[in-house]
Amino acid sequence: MELRDKILKAATELYAETGFRGATTRQIAQKAGVNEVTLFRHFGSKTALLHEAIRCACQTPVSDSLPEVPLDPRTELLRWAGDHWRDLWTRRSVIRTAMGEIEEHPELLPRENSPSACAGRALRAYLERLQSAGLARAPFSTSAAMMTLMGTLFADAMSRDIMAFSYPLEPEAAISEYVDLFIRAIGAGTDQ
Amino acid sequence: MELRDKILKAATELYAETGFRGATTRQIAQKAGVNEVTLFRHFGSKTALLHEAIRCACQTPVSDSLPEVPLDPRTELLRWAGDHWRDLWTRRSVIRTAMGEIEEHPELLPRENSPSACAGRALRAYLERLQSAGLARAPFSTSAAMMTLMGTLFADAMSRDIMAFSYPLEPEAAISEYVDLFIRAIGAGTDQ
């Protein structure tokens, strides 16, 4: 069904812009180039439509760019960080809206299989591999280290456009710096 | 005026829970124990009332816990990180709501004198002092390093309650780990 997808796309975009209350059925219909009645015939209610739309928007192919056998931590982490940041950045609008309304709509709470949770587990497993291989020599909790890198990328992607004055570095340069700092933090540098 | 403050408090709480659209004048009035008409007589319109409420909610006494002359980076940073995290944590609800609605209400954009921006500048200046004093020996951009620590604390405070399964460590322990990692990242450890 092409029409169904057009509706879901319009609903997701409008939700990202204006939130649950702000996304009215009339606007969704107009944005999708569809009559308002069609929404209800397809999805039953506005709530059901938006839940379906957000559910689809959260299904993303998880890029699995961390190697099973670590060789060059800096290169591997830099690539992964770039992928993860770009994913957060392109979806920043929906993420921010959903986070802002979570207390009102706890049914949208990110589950253990959400993209972020999966990425976190992948990174943490990679860090454990680094430790086992002796490539990360500092004493650190893999859980805390994971939150450090992911939190940095998350905050950057969420705030960069709304607090531009705080971000003198371009995304690519900033991510590279983040990774350098992280590499030193976990003792994976070449000079230690 | 005690009544005016009661209204502002109720408005802020309701805004944090339900957003701009969700915070209706009738509910604000009821929560404040005040007649609805009184809101309009005091503030003119719902928009003006909420702007005033959010403006007040963003005025916080900036805890200035970073010393002018750094002595013990770990202790000083740990104390500052704890203060900053607690501030974010107690206000996480309003912050999340405001971030989710920023595209719709750009007039609420955090300015250069927002608490976070001020905290960021303070931290960055402290990092420069560390460098000058030779207490942070790694080569790093103070701007990126600042974003790293602040981003980590920000992400933790914003996500801890809604993705609890990702946070095995208690706040205090987690912050301590963050600071340890940060200390190594900037080369301020005692073992380097």
Next chain:
DNA sequence: CTCGTATGCAAGCACTCGCTTGCATGATCG
């Protein structure tokens, strides 16, 4: 006491919201 001011109360207005109903139209398929 008297008067101005602040607040409460009840009613209502114009509008938007989610959603429904009834009917016309066009495409698809046996």
Next chain:
DNA sequence: CGATCATGCAAGCGAGTGCTTGCATACGAG
């Protein structure tokens, strides 16, 4: 062809929204 189905269109309903008006009441200052 005829029948079924998906969609569009117009109208509307009940509920909620921001906001206004008119009037009653209390209270403090002169």
